Amino acid sequence: MDYLNEMSDFLESFCEAISSIxxxxxxxIDHKFNRVVATGPYKKRSKEVVAHxxxxxxxxxxxxxxxxxxxxxxxxxxFCEQRNxxxxxxxxxxxxxxxxxxxxxxxxxxxxxxxxxxxxxNMKMLMVFFQHMSQLLExxxxxxxxxxxxxxxxKAILKMKEKRITFASIVGEDPxxxxxxxxxxxxxxxxxxxxITGESGTGKELFANAIxxxxxxxDEPFITVNCAAIPDNLMESELFGYEGGAFxxxxxxxxxxxxxxxxxxxxxxxxxGDMSLNMQAKLLRVLQDKKITRIGGVESKKFDVRIICATNxxxxxMVSDKLFRADLFYRIHVIPIQIPSLRxxxxxxxxxxxxFIDKYVKKFEIKDFVLSNEIIDKWSKRxxxxxxxxxxxxxxxxxxxxxxxxxxEIENEGMIFNGNxxxxxxxxxxxxYINKIIKxxxxxxxxxxxxxxxxxxxxxxxxxxxxxxxL
Numbered sequence: 001m002d003y004l005n006e007m008s009d010f011l012e013s014f015c016e017a018i019s020s021i022x023x024x025x026x027x028x029i030d031h032k033f034n035r036v037v038a039t040g041p042y043k044k045r046s047k048e049v050v051a052h053x054x055x056x057x058x059x060x061x062x063x064x065x066x067x068x069x070x071x072x073x074x075x076x077x078x079f080c081e082q083r084n085x086x087x088x089x090x091x092x093x094x095x096x097x098x099x100x101x102x103x104x105x106x107x108x109x110x111x112x113x114x115x116x117x118x119x120x121x122n123m124k125m126l127m128v129f130f131q132h133m134s135q136l137l138e139x140x141x142x143x144x145x146x147x148x149x150x151x152x153x154x155k156a157i158l159k160m161k162e163k164r165i166t167f168a169s170i171v172g173e174d175p176x177x178x179x180x181x182x183x184x185x186x187x188x189x190x191x192x193x194x195x196i197t198g199e200s201g202t203g204k205e206l207f208a209n210a211i212x213x214x215x216x217x218x219d220e221p222f223i224t225v226n227c228a229a230i231p232d233n234l235m236e237s238e239l240f241g242y243e244g245g246a247f248x249x250x251x252x253x254x255x256x257x258x259x260x261x262x263x264x265x266x267x268x269x270x271x272x273g274d275m276s277l278n279m280q281a282k283l284l285r286v287l288q289d290k291k292i293t294r295i296g297g298v299e300s301k302k303f304d305v306r307i308i309c310a311t312n313x314x315x316x317x318m319v320s321d322k323l324f325r326a327d328l329f330y331r332i333h334v335i336p337i338q339i340p341s342l343r344x345x346x347x348x349x350x351x352x353x354x355x356f357i358d359k360y361v362k363k364f365e366i367k368d369f370v371l372s373n374e375i376i377d378k379w380s381k382r383x384x385x386x387x388x389x390x391x392x393x394x395x396x397x398x399x400x401x402x403x404x405x406x407x408x409e410i411e412n413e414g415m416i417f418n419g420n421x422x423x424x425x426x427x428x429x430x431x432x433y434i435n436k437i438i439k440x441x442x443x444x445x446x447x448x449x450x451x452x453x454x455x456x457x458x459x460x461x462x463x464x465x466x467x468x469x470x471l
Contacts, residue, residue, distance in 0.1 A: 003141050004030045004096070004104050006148075010140070012037045015106075018133065022108065022126065024115050028096070029056050030104040042109065056105045059093040063102040065127060067092050069120045089116040092123065094130040098141050106134060139244055142253050147260060151221070164218070165209040171355045174345035180207075180337065187335050188214035195332050196310040198339035198454060201389030204310040205270060207339060212266040217306060220265030223258050228271035235279050237295050240286070246296025259292045259303050266306045272332070273313030277325065284328045307332065314451050338454055342384040342391060343433060346426045349380045352388060356395035366399060375404055381425055382406060383433060431467040438471065446471060 004011065015026040015037050025040035033050045035042070050057060059066050068091045093107035108126065110116040119126065167181040167188075187194060188211045196204045205224070212222045230238050237246075241257030258267060269275075275283070286292055287307065291300040309332045318324035342349065353376065361369050375398070384390050397405050434453065443449045449471065450460040464471060 002030070003098070003144055003148075004028065004036045005034070007141070007144055008036055014137075015039050022118075022129075024119065025109045025111065026106065027056075027109060028104055028106050029060070031060055031102060033057055033060070036104065040109075041111075055091050056093050056107050059095055059105045059107075060102045063095050063097070065092075065094045065130070067123055067127070069123070070116070087111055089113065090119045092119060092126055092130065094127070094134045096134055096137050096141075098138055098145075103141075106130060106137065139253065143244075143256070146253070147256050150256065150261060151263075164213040165206060166214050167210045170203070170206060170210060171352055172345065172348050173351055174340075174348045176340050176345055177348065180339065184211055184337065185214055187211065189216065191306050193306070193332050193334040194308045194337060195315075195335070196308065196337045196339065197315075198310075198312065199341050199387055200312045201387035202339040202341060203388055204312075204339060205268070207337060208266075208268045208270075208308045208310060211308060212268075212306075215266070215306070217265050221262050222266050222268065223262040224268045224270060225258050226270045228274035232276045232279060235275070236282060239283070240292045240294055242295035243297040246294070254294065254296075257292065257294065259286070259305060260301070262305045263303050264305075266308060269307065269309045271311055272309040273311035273315055273318060273324065277323070280325045280328050284325060284331060287328075287331055317448075317451060341454065342387040343429055344455075346380060346429070349384075349391065350376050352391055353379060353395055356392050357399060360396050360399040364400065369399060378404070379406060381429065383429065427467075430463060431469070434463065434467065434469055438469070444471060 011028055015028060016039055019026045019039040025038065025042055027038035027042055028036045029050055030036050033054075035046055035048050035050055037043075038046055055066060055068055070090060088109055088111055090110040091107055093105045095102040096104040096106055108119060108130070110119045167184050170177075170181065172178065172181070184207060194208075194211060196207050198204055208224075209222065212218065225238065227235070237255065237257065239258050241255050241260055244252045244254040246254070269283075289300075291302050293300045315324050315329055315333070319326045319329050342352075353371065357369065357371055360366070379391070379394070386393075394404070394406055397403075434449075437443065437452055438449065441452070443452065446460060446464075447457060450457045453460065455463075463469070
């Protein structure tokens with residue numbers, strides 16, 4: 001990989017900074033003898049090919065530093081192809097090493113007698129200084145190479161996937177789900193921040209995947225961070241990365257953060273409601289500035305990442321309780337998507353059952369498995385507190401054992417539903433569940449109840465009137 005040329009923007013700033021300190025022009029030449037960047041009059045000559053017989057070319061070939069205190073008297077310069085057009089008085093060069101190979105040279109160019117005298121009088125100090133600068137570049141290139149390698153691997157994985165999760169591949173025939181699919185496909189084509197809410201097990205991560213793979217970023221990385229699974233003291237380095245030696249136990253070469261890994265793609269912050277207030281403040285600043293700074297670093301890096309968040313918590317209530325920052329909430333609450341619970345989409349239960357049965361029959365190579373109407377009827381009457389995830393595991397158990405492990409739970413809950421048609425069963429389930437929530441949690445406020453049920457206040461009013469429920 002031609003790392004130096006790919007890092008030319010950074011190297012240009014790097015050389016300008018050194019030049020301003022030492023008062024002389026600085027240049028970087030790669031192993032193919034191309035001038036990558038330079039300061040002063042040499043800046044206009046960037047990208048030119050330098051003869052390998054020049055002083056800097058010899059440093060690359062020998063992999064060792066060099067110093068010329070007077071170009072006119074230097075024996076090696078007599079054979080340089082560019083001798084007649086050279087206006088340099090003195091030079092100092094130090095090889096840029098990467099994995100035991102000289103991939104370039106960083107050098108000082110003195111073009112006046114004053115600069116030459118300064119270079120001669122401070123040669124030892126400058127040689128030590130450039131040794132450190134070369135080591136700094138080596139570390140920077142190592143991090144850059146890791147990042148590039150990771151990006152290439154991720155792109156390769158993405159291209160190898162024969163089947164990606166899109167809205168077309170999500171199972172669901174319920175009208176609510178179909179409406180969400182249409183909405184999801186529409187917002188996928190934008191870069192707007194999305195907040196997905198819903199109970200645990202409803203498929204929030206599935207929706208996040210579908211938004212990414214139905215978007216223009218589909219060939220770029222999709223990176224997931226589970227905010228509930230990472231300790232607070234590790235979250236910052238996980239998201240933003242760190243420089244080598246930033247803290248005790250840190251990797252000497254540093255670490256790439258999730259924001260950098262997701263560059264050009266999508267970052268999915270799952271369970272964002274579990275993020276600490278301290279980390280929320282840091283995340284807010286990054287989302288506002290669209291820049292990240294690694295722990296222990298001083299350089300800010302811009303990123304191009306689409307943000308999708310998800311939570312099973314009531315963020316509005318958490319904002320009221322001072323458990324979630326209001327400014328961060330409004331930053332991520334741009335496009336809200338609320339996924340209904342399985343009990344709100346009962347029509348999908350038989351369809352999902354068959355989908356998971358087909359999956360596990362194929363996985364476990366089971367023949368002649370028949371799904372009985374009795375099981376379909378019983379499972380369609382369950383409330384499925386764990387939603388689709390619970391149903392999936394129940395189907396796996398059913399396929400492997402031939403038995404249902406759900407009947408006892410229905411009886412213990414006392415939630416036996418009446419009705420001769422599926423519509424009647426659904427209505428009976430809704431009515432009993434709403435009454436159960438009101439009773440078990442002593443809810444008296446309609447807004448609180450609507451948030452608990454994950455439905456709009458208008459929908460709640462209709463259901464309370466429909467089922468003659470007093471609050």
